[in-house]
Amino acid sequence: MRRFVALVAVFCAGVVTGVLGLLATSREPLAWLTIVNRSSQTLKSVCVAEDRWNSRYCVDGPLEPGASEKTPVIARGEVGYSVAVEFANGTQLQREFYAETGYRVEHVVSDSEISYNPSVSY
Numbered sequence: 752m753r754r755f756v757a758l759v760a761v762f763c764a765g766v767v768t769g770v771l772g773l774l775a776t777s778r779e780p781l782a783w784l785t786i787v788n789r790s791s792q793t794l795k796s797v798c799v800a801e802d803r804w805n806s807r808y809c810v811d812g813p814l815e816p817g818a819s820e821k822t823p824v825i826a827r828g829e830v831g832y833s834v835a836v837e838f839a840n841g842t843q844l845q846r847e848f849y850a851e852t853g854y855r856v857e858h859v860v861s862d863s864e865i866s867y868n869p870s871v872s873y
Contacts, residue, residue, distance in 0.1 A: 782826040782850035786810070786834065787819040790862045793839045797860075799824060802831040813839070826852045834858050834865050 788794050794814040800807045801824050810820045824832055828851065835845040846865045850856055857868040 779823075779825055780827050780852040781823040782830060782852060782854040782856065783821060783823055784832075784834075784850075785819055785821045785855070785857045786814070786836075787857060787859045788814045788816050789859050790816060790838065792816065792862070794836050794860060795839050796835075796837045798835045800833050800835070801825060802833075803827075804830075824850065826850055826854070828852060836860050836865065 784799060786797050786799075793816065794810075797810040797814050797820060798807060799809075799822055804825050806825060808822045808824075810822075814820055824830055830850055831847065832850065833845055833847050835843065837843045844860070844863075844865055846867075848856070848858070848867055850869065851871075853871055855870050857866075859866040859868070
């Protein structure tokens, strides 16, 4: 009987450990983007659109010169996405980018372009 109880205890401990391990690793794989406004104007809108999963994130309110905004993008392996901005004067910029799970990318918006500065961080 003691052997049976010990066997059941070990089995239950294994199940609990497996479930906890699954929960700990089932986070959504992400790439993190930071959009930095280094232009001379306020950005009226900033939107990130991810291609594979059709997700879209837009910054709430304007992004003042010198301000930044951080957003995750779902990146199961790799992901294509675009960053689109509209300046206070109505001018628009858009550019396509690429990232992988664990990337941390800084996009600097100037008056004429959106830059791409990736780093890997797992």
